[in-house]
Amino acid sequence: MKRVWTPGVAAVAALAMLPAGTALAEPSAAGCANRNNNTHEKLLECVRLEGVRAHQAAFQRIADANGGNRFSGFAGYDASVDYVVDTLEAAGYEPEVQKFDYLAYEVVGPSVLQQTAPNAVTYTEGVDFEPVTQTDPGSATGAVTPVDLQLGLGNTSTSGCEESDFAGFPAGNIALLQRGECTFELKAENAAAAGASGIVIFNQGNTTAEDRNGIPAVTLTANNTSGIPVLGTTYALGVTLANTPGLQMSLFANTLRQTLPTYNVLAELEGANDDNVVMAGAHLDSVLAGPGINDNGSGSAAILETAVQMRKLKPQNTVRFAWWGAEESGLVGSTNYVNGLSDAERDRIALYLNFDMVGSPNYIQMVYDADESGFEAPVEVPAGSTAIEDLFESFYTGRGEPYDDAEFSGRSDYQAFIVNGIAAGGLFTGAEVRKTAEQQAIWGGTTGAQYDPCYHAACDTFGNVNLHALDINADAIAFAVLTYAYSTESVNGVPGKKAPGNVKLPAPAGPEGTVGSDGGADHHDAG
Numbered sequence: 001m002k003r004v005w006t007p008g009v010a011a012v013a014a015l016a017m018l019p020a021g022t023a024l025a026e027p028s029a030a031g032c033a034n035r036n037n038n039t040h041e042k043l044l045e046c047v048r049l050e051g052v053r054a055h056q057a058a059f060q061r062i063a064d065a066n067g068g069n070r071f072s073g074f075a076g077y078d079a080s081v082d083y084v085v086d087t088l089e090a091a092g093y094e095p096e097v098q099k100f101d102y103l104a105y106e107v108v109g110p111s112v113l114q115q116t117a118p119n120a121v122t123y124t125e126g127v128d129f130e131p132v133t134q135t136d137p138g139s140a141t142g143a144v145t146p147v148d149l150q151l152g153l154g155n156t157s158t159s160g161c162e163e164s165d166f167a168g169f170p171a172g173n174i175a176l177l178q179r180g181e182c183t184f185e186l187k188a189e190n191a192a193a194a195g196a197s198g199i200v201i202f203n204q205g206n207t208t209a210e211d212r213n214g215i216p217a218v219t220l221t222a223n224n225t226s227g228i229p230v231l232g233t234t235y236a237l238g239v240t241l242a243n244t245p246g247l248q249m250s251l252f253a254n255t256l257r258q259t260l261p262t263y264n265v266l267a268e269l270e271g272a273n274d275d276n277v278v279m280a281g282a283h284l285d286s287v288l289a290g291p292g293i294n295d296n297g298s299g300s301a302a303i304l305e306t307a308v309q310m311r312k313l314k315p316q317n318t319v320r321f322a323w324w325g326a327e328e329s330g331l332v333g334s335t336n337y338v339n340g341l342s343d344a345e346r347d348r349i350a351l352y353l354n355f356d357m358v359g360s361p362n363y364i365q366m367v368y369d370a371d372e373s374g375f376e377a378p379v380e381v382p383a384g385s386t387a388i389e390d391l392f393e394s395f396y397t398g399r400g401e402p403y404d405d406a407e408f409s410g411r412s413d414y415q416a417f418i419v420n421g422i423a424a425g426g427l428f429t430g431a432e433v434r435k436t437a438e439q440q441a442i443w444g445g446t447t448g449a450q451y452d453p454c455y456h457a458a459c460d461t462f463g464n465v466n467l468h469a470l471d472i473n474a475d476a477i478a479f480a481v482l483t484y485a486y487s488t489e490s491v492n493g494v495p496g497k498k499a500p501g502n503v504k505l506p507a508p509a510g511p512e513g514t515v516g517s518d519g520g521a522d523h524h525d526a527g
Contacts, residue, residue, distance in 0.1 A: 036312040038481055039501035042221040046309040047302075047478040049471040056293050056300035058083050060462040068300030069457065072285040072326040072333070073260030080300075081263050086265045087304060091311040095267040100325070101259050102332045103222040105134045106288060108490075109254040115241075116141070120391050125288050128237050131253045132184060132201065133219035134329065135230040135437050139192055139252040142200025145169055146176040146242050155206045158341075160187035163194075171195030174249055176241055178231070179204040179212075183213050183228070185220045185330075185347070198251050199230040199327065202238020211432050219457055221330025229253035262325040264333045267307060271318040271485070276494050276524055278484040279320045279335065280353040280477070281305070283327030283413055290458040293417055295431070296327070299355030302474040306481055315485035316497045317350065327356075331415055338416035350488040354414040354426035354478055359470030360452040362445040363429035366406035366515070367392045368414075370425060372457035374511055381408055382418050384491035386484035388425030391483060391490075392510030395476050398525060404511045423425030423491050427476060429469050431455045438512050464499050 027035065032046035059080060061071055066076030081097065088095040103168025113129045115121040123129055141419045148165040150157040156302035157180030159165065165273075169175070175196040178185050184201065191199050204212050211217070220230060231251050241247060265284070268277075282299030286292020300323055307321045326332035338346065354368075371377050385408070396403040406428040414424040441446040445466075454460040485498025 003090055007215070010025050011460045012195030023070060032208050032309060036167055036386045037309050038313055040482055040499060040503045041501050042474050043482050045477050047474055048304055049467060049474065051308070052301045052304040052470060052474050055087070055223045055304050056297045056462055056465070058293055058302070059297040060293055062408065069288050069290060070284070070286040071104070072262040074286070077262060077285050077325065081265055082282065084265050084300070084304060084490060088265075088352045089309065091308045093267040093307070093311065095265055098264040098337065099261055099265060100264070100333065100336045101261050102326045102329060103134070104260040105222070105329060106258075107131060107254065108256050110232065112250070112252040113233070114250045115247065118244070123233075123237065128230050130215050131235040131255050132216070132230045132232045133222055134224045134257065135253045135255055136227050136257060137253050137255045138198075138229045139250070140174050140229055141171070141250040142197060142248060144176050144200070144241065144249050144266070145173045149176070149178050149242055150180075151205065151239055151242065153206060153208070156202065157206065158182065160190050163190055163455045164349055166190060166194035168195040168198065172197050173201060174198045174251065176238070177201040178238060180206070182422070183221075184216075187226050188220055188226040188230050189422070190225060192228050198228050200233060200241065200249065200251065201230060202233045202241070203235040205239070209447065210434050217432055219328070222326065222332050223330055224273055230420045262333070264325050265323040266320060266339055268318055268320040269310065269313055269315050269485075271315040273316060273494070273496070275319050275348050276317045276488060277320055277349045278317050278351060278481065278488060279322060279349055280355070281322035281324055281394045281413055281479050282355045283325075283333070285321040285325055285328050286460070287328050287456045288452070289456055290460045292460055293462050294359050294361070294452055294460055295357050295455060298357060298359035298465065298470055300356060302358060302470070302477050305474065306478045309478070310482065312487070313485065315484055315489060319378060319423055320484045321479060327413055330449050331413055335416040336415035338420060345480070346422065349417070349422050350492045350494060351384060351423040351425070351484060352414055352417040353388070353477070353480060354412055354424060355473075356412045356426070356428060357431060357452065358429055358473035358477070359465040359467075360428050360429035360431070361466045361520050362435050362449050362451050362453060363466045363469040364439050364443045364451065364514070365396060365401060365403040365472070366428045367403055368424070368428070368432065369405035369408045372408070374513065374515060375407040377408040379408065379410040379418060380479045382421050384423030385418075385425055387490040388423060388480070389504075390508055392425065392427060392476060394505035395479055397509040400470060401472055402512050404513065404515045406515070411489040427473055429466070429473070442512055442514065
């Protein structure tokens, strides 16, 4: 049900919105560069949409000059790292570029899926099937064995999640698996351990939603060690294959996996309390298919502009910004970073804020659901995370901006932080899920279209952004980072200082409740 928003209610006062009739000029770009943005009002005056868009434009130029993408390990990503480093250095930071190696994935030509018995059928790549990201290359031919399938609406498939699912599996056969419950990587590795020569894995079909019926947009991750080809298919094709007696198939994954160097970028403002670190991060890489200007040039650009406009701040807590590499290959850069910290270094991190897709063109505003009001989290939610959710919800409420829940799933760069007990939160405007009529009535846009119609596609370009969503979320990001730069007491109990200025936040209005059990899942849903 659509909530009625009344301008001027309660503490809309603040959030850097001028009272009616006030005619104060915003500072010029030079004015922002020369002043200490040490209040919410000042910072939000200077974190402007045009600044965020300038960074996105730079990412687009980089992709255009480097094969159309900014994929980790490739030239477009390296140039993106250089741009972030140069921008930070010009603002007075001393950024750290952290190198690591990872298994990069590339599609090098057409893949093949054919039924060879009981009759011959050749399926169409991009319509019926695709290689699953991070599959090993290679071919397989032979009989097909279904593994613990559950068909029909409402199914609770756990196909391939347990080694026992493969009891009696004929070695050398192709495994027919179904999405559900656990990661594709675990399913593939269990199948390989049982002797499967290849895998066809179809979508779950437990709901009528497109993301549970089309070709699954998932990854095996760069940690995949199955060693066999894996193709993903639609639910409809999976049902057909499951009901075909005497099924034999031939498949070929025309892909490449190679170890390449890539990088994280980190920059920080040292605080009076250097033992209490506030982190904000976003992945810098795109998928191989396109330039990634919403996914995730939006989050990367927003935190970059926040960092630039906070450069003169003398914070109470140390503030550390991060741009992660190889997120699209399985959260590799952020995981590498957190796993490389000592226990003492991890203990210094008060909280982590994650911003992955914050300007989707057919957006809805979502906040990671730490209090599990809309979703039962599939992970343990660290203490303090609910306070972060509340802050973002109060910000949206003060701006008269409706919002909803995004599942606190751990399926973006906050995963490595939460598994180490570090409080986390973030924002998300949606990926491949289709907008409902109810959501269109609240946020506008187009019913039946994906939140991001160019998700993981070549058309994720400079024009693939909703400017209102990006503008609001850039402000929300800056607001949260500055809030915690002064005090994280609401999150981890460490006293800080009251932020200068007069900002007062209203209580959260509450989520709209439109999302449902999987519409808000983060876009790197592997299960």
